[in-house]
Amino acid sequence: MTRAASWAILLLGITYFVLPLLGMVEFSLSMRRGEYSFDAYAAVLADPQFRQTFSYSVVMALLTIVFGILLVVPTAFWVRLKLPRLRPVVEFVTLLPLVIPAIVTVFGYIRLYNTSSWLPLTGTIFGTNLLLMFGYAMLSLPYMYRAVDTGLRTIDVATLTEAAQSLGAGWVTIIVKLILPNVLVAVLSGSFVTFAIVMGEFTMAALLNRPAFGPYLQLMGANKAYEPFALATIAFIITWACMGLIQLVTRFTKHDKAGR
Amino acid sequence: MTDLTSPPPKRRWHPSLTWLGLLPFALFILLFLVLPTMKIVIGAFQRADGSFTFENIAGLFTASILSSYWISIKISVASSAFGCLIGFLMAAAMVLGGLPRGIRSPLMTFSGVASNFAGVPLAFAFLATLGPLGLVTMFLRTEFGINLRAMGFNILSFWGLTITYLFFQIPLMILIITPALDGLKREWREAASCLGASGAQYWRIVALPILFPTILGTFALLFANAFGAVATAIALTGSSLNIVPIMLFAQIRGDVLGNPHLGYAMAFGMILVTGLANVVYIVLRIRSERWLK
DSSP: OOHHHHHHHHHHHHHHHHHHHHHHHHHHHOOSTTSOOSHHHHHHHHOHHHHHHHHHHHHHHHHHHHHHHHHHHHHHHHHHHTOGGGHHHHHHHHHHHHHSOHHHHHHHHHHHSSTTSSSOGGGSHHHHHHHHHHHHHHHHHHHHHHHHHHHHHTSOHHHHHHHHHHTTOOHHHIIIIIIHHHTHHHHHHHHHHHHHHHHHOOHHHHHTTOOOHHHHHHHHHHHOSSHHHHHHHHHHHHHHHHHHHHHHHHHHHHHHHHHO | OGGGTSSOOOTTTOHHHHHHTTHHHHHHHIIIIIHHHHHHHHHTTBOTTSOBOSHHHHHTOSHHHHHHHHHHHHHHHHHHHHHHHHHHHHHHHHHHSOOOGGGHHHHHHHHHHHHHOOSHHHHHHHHHHHSTTOHHHHHIIIIIOOOTTTTTOOTTSHHHHHHHHHHHHHHHHHHHHHHHHHTSOHHHHHHHHHTTOOHHHIIIIIIHHHHHHHHHHHHHHHHHHHHTOOHHHHHHHTTSSOOHHHHHHHHHHHOTTSOHHHHHHHHHHHHHHHHHHHHHHHHHHHHHTTTOO
């Protein structure tokens, strides 16, 4: 491939990716006729519904991250240490949420945990929130598990555990004080992806009727002219920030290791 | 896990205790993935009174549902084919095209962002660009007198949705194919040219056959990805385009098909299509790993 052709392909590709972002930002700034302004953003920020749905999604994202860490770190650690033969199986299972579309999973939730079932989670607001959090955790499981498992690969789990045990540490101490700090970067990467996924998620929240940011975006899109584009820009910045932070923490540790 | 702390387990005597560590994870998967999916699959083969039937599956073969599957499949095939092609070309330009190495890291980071930037905001971005009042639409009309609408282009259509889906399909392809392109050994190319192969021959006879499983596997992955995408489609088209995820969404919300078990059957059909695509992906992935180590 010649260099000129490479440049041409790359520039065409970049144009395709930049134009929609440009269009989105341009639209979000043109609420005032004839000049650019931040009016749409002001309108969005002043909307109490924006604040409610946004903070709801932030809280849900944080809860999902905490739950995800509590579930994934001990599991990945245990599989590496005691059940290495099961590793491919567990890894395959963690990829299943990518195979089964979210709309199907949440359909199952609605039918399985309705008010007349054995576990009526959708009967109460708390129960529905809990169910939504489990759904989010399921959506982010492939990313969280992969990140943590890759992190565990870089440390000698068996030796560290034996050393800790001979010093009298219990399992909880080992996981909290030994494993977690060692895979912190991986856990953070997984957490940022989870945050980005939860903030933008639409299907599950909409079908479970919870006031999250995604359904609010869609509602605004159907009813307002300029505000949706301001919201979309905000959503894009959140995604960027999350991915940027992953790069940052990964790079930070690389320097850390090079210094030793 | 607390019961494992003391006394230290002697593994030979309590083999079952080791499995206990997987219990929380297994329970989570069972309750929030396996059982809900089973509920859908079983429901697809049940009447309202719970008796076994093929009526729901047969009910899928009506004109409106079949056409929704057909449109969904067409959009998924088109967006994954173009996604693979363009993603491959961009990755090849980046890895093999002699471009400065500084381009690589930002492009990969951007791919990571863009492949995660799906859903409702993506739909808005394309509405603002190719919609009736969008940036590109207006620019073409005022500067060149080209009226996209009059030419039959509509963002709320097959091609509109396909172009929009490409925004997350191309980056995904770039992310997956770049390591594979890195795995092409320089020696292969040198050996080929020693034997007198031209650049085109090298690609046709050596490189593409090696990359083929990866490319086809990624195609399957992208296909499943597009087939299950709900939010972008709903935010972009409302309910004007009759594709499977939109129909299923409406069915779950308000039983528009008038038969709850037909909804199960539709969802089952979705699992079947995405499941099949993923089986293809996994099989081809295993094949491709033989060469690209």
